[in-house]
Amino acid sequence: MKMKSALVTGTILAGLAGMTQAETMKIGITQNNVGVDSYQTTYEKAFIEAAEANENVEAVVLDAGGDVARQIAQIEDLIQQDVDAIIIWPTNGEAVIPAVRKAFQADIPVIVTNSNIAEQGFDFVKSFSGPDNITQGARSAEIMCDKFKEMGIETEAQVVHITGQPGYTTAIERAKGFEDRLPEVCPDVTIVDTQPGDWNREKSQQVMEAFLVKYDDIDGVYAxxxxxxxxxxxxxxxxxxxxxxxxxxxNFAVGYESMAAGDYWGSIYQSPVDDAKAALNTAVDVLSGEDVPFLNYFDTPKITQDNMDEFSKPVF
Known part of the structure; x- marks a missing residue:
């Protein structure tokens, strides 16, 4: 008997706790783009390890390679496989909603991980597991403002902003958090330009090269x-x-190292291992009938050169 069918009636649900020892939960995950950065690579490894460590979980691990159409096809394939739950790290927060709706209509619970889908798709999702990206952006603004105040340039500083992948919820939310919070804490600081870096180091270097040619006065960069x-x-x-x-x-390892070298001021500490484990645990809890919050955030504190000794170097 599959776990999904075991959730059909209240009578069976009441006995689910005892059944989970014998049942296998088939959980599929479709990720955004594992090869694009070390965070996603580490996340996938941690997810697989966590799934293998749980004898009641059979994991189907897929990667969309940043391709929305491929991710939609993967979701549809997981529905055809009749998995018990689907975890999605969306390539695009709006474009995946029709496929997520199909999973909902097939009575397959969907857990969104790391980067949420657009709000109009919330009715089709059991839970979001990941960071509060708006809060992260706001905390980054606070870090930058505090440093400008320490330097005495909070009334004149100019900032350029490098965002993530366009249409990607994490990029949208972090940008919103930063751009909403900065004028609250440092109202005289100006964001002079914003361009996407697509989560890519080489592209972001090129974006910054263009900024440096275009603007003589740049006091801060938020990425x-x-x-x-x-x-x-x-x-x-x-x-x-x-x-x-x-x-x-x-905070990536390269960011941590650059902070230690005194070249990079601050960031937000976030673990891909915690991210992956939280997503799997959320799916298991949903299938086990646990009461799971819709927004299941884990904390992501500020890290700067001043307090970095309190944090371990990231593994990604």
């Missing part, structure tokens, strides 16, 4: 993750600009 932030830092170093404050999110 939607450290991979992009270090790309921007590399451009600044090549141009001999060591006077710029760099703040990112999702």
């Amino acid at each position: 939607g993750d450290d991979n992009m932030g270090v790309g921007a830092l590399n451009a600044a170093k090549a141009a001999g600009r060591d006077d710029i404050i760099f703040v990112g999110a999702t």
Whole structure:
């Protein structure tokens, strides 16, 4: 008997706790783009390890390679496989909604991981497991503002903003958090330009090179993750600009190392291992009849050169 069918009636649900020892939960996951950065690579490895460690879980692990059409096809394939639950790391928060609706109509619970889908799809989702990206963006703004105040330039500083993949919920939310919070804490700081870096270090370096040509006065750079932030830092170093404050999110090992070297000021600490385990645990809890919050956030604290000794170097 499959776990999904075991959830049909209240009588069976009441006995589910005892049955889970014998039942196998077939959980499929379709990820965004494992090869694009080390965070997603580490997440996949941690997810597989967590699934293998749970004798009641059979995992089907897929990667969309950043292709929305491929991810939609993967969701439809998982529905055809009649999996018990689907975890989706969406390539695009709006485009995947019709496929998520199909899973909902097939009575397959969907858990969204890391980056949420657009709000109009919330009715088709059991839970979101991941970071609060708006809060992350807001915390990055606070980090940058505090540093500008320490430097005495909070009334005149100019900032450029490098965002993640367009249409990707994490990129949208981190940008919103930063751009909404910065004027609240540092109302005289100006964001002079915003361009996407697509989570890619090389592209972000090119974006920063263009910024440096276009603007004589850049005091700060906010990047939607450290991979992009270090790309921007590399451009600044090549141009001999060591006077710029760099703040990112999702503290990568390269960001941590750059902070230790005194080149990169701050970020937001987030573990892909915790992210992966939380997603799997959320799916298991849903299938086991547990009461799971719709927004199942894990904390992501501020990290700067001042407090980085309190944090371990990221493994990704």
